[in-house]
Amino acid sequence: MPRTFQGDALEHALRTARVDLPAERVEIVRDTAEAVYAMLDQLDTLELGETPPATALNARWE
Amino acid sequence: MTRMDTLVPTVSEAVAAIRARTLSPVELTQAVLARIERFEPALESYVEVYAEEALAQAREAEAAVGRGDRSGLLSGVPLALKDLYDVAGKPTLCGSAVRAGHLAAEDSAVTGLLRAAGAVLVGKTVTHEFAFGVVSAPTRNPWNTDTIPGGSSGGSAAAVAAGLCLAAMGSDTGGSIRIPAGLTGLVGLKPTFGRVSKRGVAPLSWSLDHTGPLTRTVRDAAMVFQTITGFDPADPDSVDEPVTNVLAGLDSGIDGLRVGVPANHFFDGLLPEVGDAVRAALDVLVSAGARLVEVTVPDVEISSEVITTIVGVEAALIHQAEMAARAHDYTEDTRTRLIAGAAIPGTAYVDALHRRRRVVAGFQSALAEVDILATPTLPVTAPPYGSDPAQVMPALSRLTAPLNAAGLPGLAVPCGFADGLPISMQLIGRPFDEATILRAGEAYQQRTDWHTKQPPLTE
Numbered sequence: 001m002p003r004t005f006q007g008d009a010l011e012h013a014l015r016t017a018r019v020d021l022p023a024e025r026v027e028i029v030r031d032t033a034e035a036v037y038a039m040l041d042q043l044d045t046l047e048l049g050e051t052p053p054a055t056a057l058n059a060r061w062e
Numbered sequence: 063m064t065r066m067d068t069l070v071p072t073v074s075e076a077v078a079a080i081r082a083r084t085l086s087p088v089e090l091t092q093a094v095l096a097r098i099e100r101f102e103p104a105l106e107s108y109v110e111v112y113a114e115e116a117l118a119q120a121r122e123a124e125a126a127v128g129r130g131d132r133s134g135l136l137s138g139v140p141l142a143l144k145d146l147y148d149v150a151g152k153p154t155l156c157g158s159a160v161r162a163g164h165l166a167a168e169d170s171a172v173t174g175l176l177r178a179a180g181a182v183l184v185g186k187t188v189t190h191e192f193a194f195g196v197v198s199a200p201t202r203n204p205w206n207t208d209t210i211p212g213g214s215s216g217g218s219a220a221a222v223a224a225g226l227c228l229a230a231m232g233s234d235t236g237g238s239i240r241i242p243a244g245l246t247g248l249v250g251l252k253p254t255f256g257r258v259s260k261r262g263v264a265p266l267s268w269s270l271d272h273t274g275p276l277t278r279t280v281r282d283a284a285m286v287f288q289t290i291t292g293f294d295p296a297d298p299d300s301v302d303e304p305v306t307n308v309l310a311g312l313d314s315g316i317d318g319l320r321v322g323v324p325a326n327h328f329f330d331g332l333l334p335e336v337g338d339a340v341r342a343a344l345d346v347l348v349s350a351g352a353r354l355v356e357v358t359v360p361d362v363e364i365s366s367e368v369i370t371t372i373v374g375v376e377a378a379l380i381h382q383a384e385m386a387a388r389a390h391d392y393t394e395d396t397r398t399r400l401i402a403g404a405a406i407p408g409t410a411y412v413d414a415l416h417r418r419r420r421v422v423a424g425f426q427s428a429l430a431e432v433d434i435l436a437t438p439t440l441p442v443t444a445p446p447y448g449s450d451p452a453q454v455m456p457a458l459s460r461l462t463a464p465l466n467a468a469g470l471p472g473l474a475v476p477c478g479f480a481d482g483l484p485i486s487m488q489l490i491g492r493p494f495d496e497a498t499i500l501r502a503g504e505a506y507q508q509r510t511d512w513h514t515k516q517p518p519l520t521e
Contacts, residue, residue, distance in 0.1 A: 010405065014401065017404040019401055020386070028394075029401045032399060032402040033402040036406060039366075039367045043367050043368070046417050048417065048420070051423070059494070060493055061492075
């Protein structure tokens, strides 16, 4: 089920990120934000198995 | 209407001729500046041209040659920098009104290394705003000015392809060196993450940004890479890895080289002509002695989602202060994407870093069986000018972004045309093994002439 930003959900999410979004721009940003969240949901399709967590990239394969 | 004159020499040709004193750096620079004056109005590839400074640097290079000084690997070669690279005393505008009034206090690390090698810095080239896109307006593609050059290093690509400099620097967060190189018939090298310093280059995404060159030949890319590679303790992402001499083995051929051809992801959904051209390029590698091996790159399909999440969060943080102070100075597309990125939760960001490991492991698995991988660089040719950045981004970055996720070196090499627009092959190496993909690319270019074709640009 795709996640949507109904009502003032987007403004609330952005306040937590310290972004002040003028009312006239909410609709412009809503579609992009929902598309980004759809991509986040795609991440869940990859099984992590025993993969250890990462906080940065180590290009050396160590 | 005048058809384009013969292009300026390649970097390697110019260096050889300058050292032999059959080519004057001053005359070469004057020729490049004349071409800029002639063709730039149709291409709009430069933000600023440093004509006087370039001629002064060319005179210095000429004097050095006169003294018998052969220390500079790029002595007297006119190069350009994407307008993310700092040049002391010059603005770094990053394609954005947000940066109006900026002046760089110091050279970027790469700028300094190019200067030390005797390069002539011709000017700054157009970037998609803060490198956050693949369109690079207003720059046009020299092969067909009704199409885009790609991005975000689109100005660098157009300038090199049109002979308005001999090579140019780009940056690559999801493909921004290889995409424009591929769309304009050039070679583009994205080195291993941490191989080339990013100090003094405006960031888009700290953990995904790479710096590297766009050139007309693989040899030229090797020469520029050799000049700029090396550990930089002032860049927190720089890796203290021994510097390889990639020029030493460039001509040693690829007899016995195992070239992996991915069975998943990379050959899906291609324009038919792209698939045909890349398969023909693989045949050329075989004729040069390589052995093709079918491989699978597990979990590579998740790369775009990983990249989008990481870039979204890191870019939102990088621009947080400017967005709070002057959001109206960003273009609509960038502004919207930065806001959407700010709404990504921290847990999703760390989750993307976690899953990034699977992409790295996927490549590690594939490259355990072979020496390099060969894929198309892009599934399509250059899209029309005026394309919506959000619409073209997924297709143009689908085959390049996995290498940013994995931090691996990638080389775009021209391998054909469709309807007059370039097609490109991508060679992928193990970490810090730029030497092998450059050697394979050189072997390919010694047997083909795609890199010698000239765009049919008119004034």
